[in-house]
Amino acid sequence: MTTTRLKLNLGPQHPSTHGVLRLLLELEGEKILSCEPDIGYLHRGMEKMAEKLSYIQYLPLVDRIDYLAGFFYSELLCRIVESACGIEIPDKVKVIRVLMLELNRIASHLLWVGAFLMDLGATSPYFYVFREREMILRYFEKITGQRMMYNYFIFGGVRKDIEFLEDVEEIISVLPSKIDDYEKIITDNPIFIRRTENKGILSPDTAVNFAITGVNLRASGVDYDCRHTDELYRGFDFKSIILDGKDAWSRYKARILEMRESINIIKQALDYLKKSNPLEQRLIPPINLKLPEGDYYAEIEAPRGLASCYVRSDGEDKPYRLKWRTGSYYSVNLLRRILKGEYLNDAIAIAGSLDIILPEVDK
Amino acid sequence: MNIILTSIDYILNWSRANSLWPLTFATSCCGIEMMQTVASDNDIARFGSEVFRGSPRQADLLICAGTITHKMAPALLRLYQQMAEPKYVIAMGACTCGGGMFADTSYSVVNGIDKIIPVDIFLPMCPPRPEALIDAIRKLQNKIRKESVLKRKDFVNFHTPKLIEMNGILGEKGGSDELA
Amino acid sequence: MNWHEFVRIFDDCELAGDKIIVKSRLHDVIEFVIKNYPYNMLKEIIAVDNKDNTTELIYHMYSVDDExxxxxxITVQGEAESIVDIFESATADEREIYDLFGINFIGHEDLKRLYMPEDWKGFPLRKDYVQDDTRLAWNDNNEA
Structure with missing residues (x-):
């Protein structure tokens, strides 16, 4: 009996590709011989738009780069402008930003847990995680007025003082027990373990060579977390999660542990904010804001890996060139390698475990 | 004759309105709010639309949740054409209504899906809250309850943009064969 | 770090802080750097279009151990040396730059459009880009 190779097209509209990712797979039986990701179905030209808009006009847009973690990208642009204008933001603003970023990280990871388990065919965790995520979104809405596109950070500070800290207290008192519940259902579930353990092995060398960052890299045993060198996180006591399983299961476990660590950071931020005075900040006047000539660079540890922003200014009120680096972009590139030789039914699980978000890939 | 048509319409519309099966077509941000609408707090199932289908052949409602770019547009048209009649479209989010923040500033975003397919309900906001999506579905249901089989055809014909004559990119089949 | 050896071999390179300005032989420079210094990750390649028809490519390297x-x-005109044989992550970056700037990377085997449709006209991130693809006519299509 002869077998022929089959070309299979997955996407761009496919329920399990997390958006508009398209994968061209070459199959022999169930085995994947090669995989070619085709992206760009959501390319919105964010980088070119920056060249047409002034900094304050561009600020609301950057939330859309990663709709699950909008705060991180606002923070990057604010940081660029603040460093260019030579402004040191007050401590309280820093702590507010850390609080928002870490809540955002938890919300993002929660959604990932739901979506990943959906990929594996388990529907109920999806309902649980959205219940908890809704709590965080409600709090964001109270503070910023929006559920997903916050536009809360502004050059030199935040739009308004933090309020409703008792809501955050409730969130962090409820969350650990909920995460325990997820772990009871998922972590030691034999079906889950069979579908993820030793699947999608990512060796540290390959990960570094493919410029993988964030949780995916740390789950392969490489200690790289730029929060430790980050000015914003100075004074916070936390550790990054390093696991050396290298497989999809470790990437799941690392995200769960990272959520717990984020709760730890939020607790410290809350202690500070409860004792602090009302907010005093000096905002940078956004009208006719011109950055001095030169190159600016800022980076932050986003939920899906290292995110960075590069701005070249020629002294005008618009950037000459603005470039985003996002974690998912390199994870998509990794699919070419990591799916090779795997079985088709594992492909979705492996791709899901890398936490790919398409607007971040396409920009 | 009219009496027969009216009662047929009544039965058809009643069954169509209460079992809208949406297609999972989540291209970006609004897709997350669509997921939220399905999840526990908002529970779209109360309105008979929880059966999200992966295949356009099984769906009769296309909730276009998110920006449509020029690369995605042929796929959108193709998916719409693959859906069986009767089919309805909700344009969810500012981007699908008229380009939103990206209108005219971005080189790769289509300024609204009404340039490509006929739209029944426009739901602006960036992104719409889950409650707003439920409201849009309710409005669509009301619209379906009132419509007549014959008039639906006129509505679709009137609102279908004349794309095919405009340029050769979208052929009659709608995009290349690879996009299925 | 000790850069004497580097300056001796690549005498047309300029060292300025953590930035090396290379005139030519980019592939050799990067190969030498990763062999002799602890840099092991290529975080990204940034391309900037200068208005005089040249493009500046900035290779952002990182050492995971030394942080x-x-x-x-390097400033190039239309084409550059590919480094995909050194860093796999450069496959994605180089395709992106080819798509948006039209830089031809010699040695890159799979160089084709990444974000834009295959038959899209022009390279959007160039400063002299004119939007004239036929598809853009959809946006003005008001008759329905």
Missing amino acids: EDLYIS
Whole structure:
């Protein structure tokens, strides 16, 4: 009996590709011989738009780069402008930003847990995680007025003082027990373990060579977390999660542990904010804001890996060139390698475990 | 004759309105709010639309949740054409209504899906809250309850943009064969 | 770090802080750097279009162990040397730059459009880009 190779097209509209990712797979039986990701179905030209808009006009847009973690990208642009204008933001603003970023990280990871388990065919965790995520979104809405596109950070500070800290207290008192519940259902579930353990092995060398960052890299045993060198996180006591399983299961476990660590950071931020005075900040006047000539660079540890922003200014009120680096972009590139030789039914699980978000890939 | 048509319409519309099966077509941000609408707090199932289908052949409602770019547009048209009649479209989010923040500033975003397919309900906001999506579905249901089989055809014909004559990119089949 | 050996071999390179400005032989420079210094990750390649028909490419390298950044900058005209045989992550970056700037990377085997449709006209991130693809006519299509 002869077998022929089959070309299979997955996407761009496919329920399990997390958006508009398209994968061209070459199959022999169930085995994947090669995989070619085709992206760009959501390319919105964010980088070119920056060249047409002034900094304050561009600020609301950057939330859309990663709709699950909008705060991180606002923070990057604010940081660029603040460093260019030579402004040191007050401590309280820093702590507010850390609080928002870490809540955002938890919300993002929660959604990932739901979506990943959906990929594996388990529907109920999806309902649980959205219940908890809704709590965080409600709090964001109270503070910023929006559920997903916050536009809360502004050059030199935040739009308004933090309020409703008792809501955050409730969130962090409820969350650990909920995460325990997820772990009871998922972590030691034999079906889950069979579908993820030793699947999608990512060796540290390959990960570094493919410029993988964030949780995916740390789950392969490489200690790289730029929060430790980050000015914003100075004074916070936390550790990054390093696991050396290298497989999809470790990437799941690392995200769960990272959520717990984020709760730890939020607790410290809350202690500070409860004792602090009302907010005093000096905002940078956004009208006719011109950055001095030169190159600016800022980076932050986003939920899906290292995110960075590069701005070249020629002294005008618009950037000459603005470039985003996002974690998912390199994870998509990794699919070419990591799916090779795997079985088709594992492909979705492996791709899901890398936490790919398409607007971040396409920009 | 009219009496027969009216009662047929009544039965058809009643069954169509209460079992809208949406297609999972989540291209970006609004897709997350669509997921939220399905999840526990908002529970779209109360309105008979929880059966999200992966295949356009099984769906009769296309909730276009998110920006449509020029690369995605042929796929959108193709998916719409693959859906069986009767089919309805909700344009969810500012981007699908008229380009939103990206209108005219971005080189790769289509300024609204009404340039490509006929739209029944426009739901602006960036992104719409889950409650707003439920409201849009309710409005669509009301619209379906009132419509007549014959008039639906006129509505679709009137609102279908004349794309095919405009340029050769979208052929009659709608995009290349690879996009299925 | 000790850069004497580097300066001796590549005498047309300029060292300025954590930035190296390279005139030619980019592939050799990067190969030498990763062999002799602890840089092991290529975080990204940044392309900037100068208005005089040249493009500046900035290779942002990083050392995971030493937590140090290094920028290698080269100005090219239309084509550049590919480094996909050194860093796999460069496959994605180089395709992106080809798509948006039209830089032809010699040695890159799979160089084709990444974000834009295959038959899209022009390279959007160039400063002299004119939007004239036929598809853009959809946006003005008001008759329905």
